[in-house]
Amino acid sequence: MKALELKIPPPVVALLCAAAMYAVGRAAPAAALGTAVPVLWVALPALLGLSADLAGVWAFHRHRTTVNPLTPQKSSAVVQSGIYRFTRNPMYLGMALLLTAWWLWLGNWLSLLVLPVFVLYITAFQIKPEERILLAKFGTQYQSYLLRTRRWI
Template sequence: MKKLLPPVLFLLAIIVLIAARYLWPQSNLIPPPWHWLGLLLIVAGLVVGIPAANRFHRIGTNIRTFNEPGQLVTEGAFRYTRNPMYLGFSLMLLGLAIVFPVLTSFIVVIAFVVITDRWYIRFEEAAMERKFGDAYREYKSRVRRWL
C-alpha cells in the first residue's frame, strides 16, 4: 500500500468524484449558479499547495511520503499548517465537490481527508519525530496539523 502516494490518491479521488456525478443520477445539493463558488476553493488549494511543494523542491528536501524526511520545513505556509500540501489537495477536492454537488462527491472528500489524516500524516509525523526529535515536537506544539 506504500505505493499509493498522496498525489495518486488525489487523482483517483478526482476521477471517482467526477465519475460519480455522471454515472449515478443524484440530485444537486448546491443549485446553479452557486456551485461555481467551488472554483474559489480549487484556486485556494492551488495557492496553498503549490508554493509548499515548490519550497520542498527549492531547498532539496524529500517530498515523497514514505521516504525519510530530509529537512524540517517551518517557513511559508508551514508556519500556519504542518501539512499545506494535503490541505491544498483537500481544498481542491472540496471545491470540485461543490462544482459537482452530489452526495457522493462529498463522501469522496471526507474519505480523502480521513485517509490522509490517519495514514499519510501519522506516518510522516512519526518519521519526523524520529528524525528531528524535540525540534519537531516543539514545532508540532505550536502549529496545527491542518489549520
C-alpha cells in the same frame, strides 16, 4: 493496515477520490444540488488549493529537502516557515481544497461523502507515518513544531 502506509502517492489518492466523486455523482443524479454553483464558488477553493500546494512545494525546494511523500526519511530539514507556519501539511490541504472545488463543480451532495474518505486516508496512511519518521529523525525540533502547528488547519 500498516501495509498501506506511505505506499500510494497522495496525488494518486486525490485523483482516485476525484474519480469516485464523479462516479457517485453519475450514479445518483437525484442528489444534484438543484442549481448551478457560481463559478467563483468553484474557483475560490481551487485557487486556494493550488496556492497551498505550490507554496508547500516551493518551501521544500527553498530548504532543499525532499518533496517525495513516500520517502520522508530522506528529509533533510524541518520546514517551519512560509505556509508551514500555519499548517504542517499544506500540500495535502491543497489537495483537499481542490477536491472541494471538484465537488462544487460536480454539483452533487453525495459526491461530498468522498472528501472525508480522502482526509481520513491521508491522515492515517500518509501523515501519521510521516510524523513518526520525522519525530524519530529530528527529535525535539520536530516535537515542538508538532505542538505549535496544526496538522491540517
